[in-house]
Amino acid sequence: MMDQSWFEMADIRRRKFASTAWIPLRASNPICKEGKWGHLGSKEEFFGSGTLAVPVDLKDKALTLGWMDIGISRDHCAWMDGWRYVPADIFEYDNGEQIGIPLVLVQHLTSAEHPVWHLHQDFVIALELMRNGDHWVCPNEGYTEVARLHRHPDGRPFKLEAKAEFLLDYLCARNMGLVVTAYWNRQETIEDTTHIKWDENPKHEVIKDARWEGQVYEIHEGGKPFGAEAAVFHVSRIDVDSGDDVPTFDFPTDDVIKSKSWSYKYTGRKLFVVEGKYWHDEWIAPGKYSPRIRRDEIPSLIFFITDLAGTRESKETLIKESRWLWFRADAMNTLTGYRGGHLKWYTQDTGSISCSPNDDVHFGVNSIGLINVYAKDIALLPDWQQRIWAGFNVTPEGGVSKELFSSQMEAIPAETVAPEVRLIEALLHMDEIFHNRRGQTLLRQHPERQDIQRQIHRFRSIDRKGLFALAKDIARLTADSVDIEALQKITVPPKGENWGTLKSLEKVIATVSTPDLARSVLTPLVGAYELRLADAHLPGSKLNEAMKLAGINGLVSFLEQGKTLISNCADAILEIASLLENLSDCSNSEAKNG
16 A cells, blocks of 8 residues: 555656656656556556647747647647648647647557657757667767657557757757646555545645645445446337338437436445646756757867876867877777777778768877877767767877878878788688689688678777687687588598598698698687687686687787787688699599599
8 A cells, every 4th residue: 555655746746857868758658557446456657748849939828838738638630720721740829820849749540550659750850860660869979869669568659758968959959948748647546545644635736837636535346436326318219110121210309219217326345546646847948059950069078188297188179289199999899889880991000990980080009009099080070979089088108100190190101901901801812712723612601790800800809808709700700610511522531530620621731731831821720719718718728828829929918919819810811722722623623533
């Protein structure tokens, strides 16, 4: 049994929509429903809201509207006022005066279909949103969620809410505010009301822009008003012959009508319904700025360390001078982790990075593994991206990346190739050579191949766990992808021996080289394969052996270890490809056998 304070809703009365991160544009939400209404122990709680976007200069008129005007009882449809057409997204105040627009429009179809809730298209287009199921996301801001529709398990919508930051931007651009009208209801069916101490029934409280009502009323079990009577009237016609093929009849008169009536009292034990109701209207003012739609310039609150003294500067000064910023390497994993984020290599230690498809920045890796980016490039990014970069900003150390400096200041790009690029190109080259010689591919197409390739970069290796994860993905593209049946058509294992993919590849290479050379060229791939098992807690001696096979110096930084692993595997695959060119041509072999 709920206490009196639950019905008085003190927790709800303290809330203001203007201070919430998500604002309900429309809601019809039965928060809880326990038991059967009218029976002992039943409990219900409901929240509903409706909204209207209104020009700021019409605020006073808008605040005369309430729950019955723009709440959930109002549907949206186009209609005719005489010969004047009124669109579905227009709210008229009085005598045809258009006062605002609903940002959610409800469309009713047949009784067999759930109502359809539409987010206003102008809101969607102005903020450059994309619908993804019941979510609207902003691709230009890392696909962040801006609006979302909630449904019951059966598919009925019950709440559509918008992220306040984006909503206020939209309202600012249109010089509009948002009128929110909301209603809460809490009720419970009980048999003893001695804990309810209201001094009047019903009890009313009116405060600014809100009112509350508490009430206790008696019912018979089942929900009928206690002590009430019902009257029944039964009326029928006596002048219609059901045997006629085509019955016809006129408007009835008293002489062709038969009627009777009776009444009865409701019965059942006496119960009580305790109910609290709360109505609240609120004006949400537009934001101060509209950086997204109106492209307002706003003072920056994002600062970056620019020198050894720890001086912090914002885009206002960074955009004016030529200098670089320094960042931790794990920034790259965070940036590429955003939907639409990507990493591209230009040279061995430079490339472009982005967390959004249209905002690449040129970066370089310096001598100690820190990331350098030209400060102006960071300052020109949208604020949301600057906030991400700022989280990884560090004091300058290790100088500027030599290759980045050479490209940006001396206009002489380095003629080097990143091991990440060499690895992917080497795999394609090896597969092409095998196909040319044997008429079939060596590497089976992994269903996640493209995703795995994007994940193979040195920045995965920011710690030991990351190095092992990198090795695992390299193994997935090499040892795990090799078509063992294609290899064992060339060299068949002796009876009783079971060769894995790398052993089978070694035996095939040994047919066109020496066994020692075949074993040697495969060593880095074997090392990568062994390192993938490190997550299963390899003993120290086994781990050291795997590092040695992969050609990794465990005393250098993890970033350098990851780079070395990728580079050594790329070199190995290129050498394997060169040896596979010496395989006999499959078509010539078949001709001889024929």
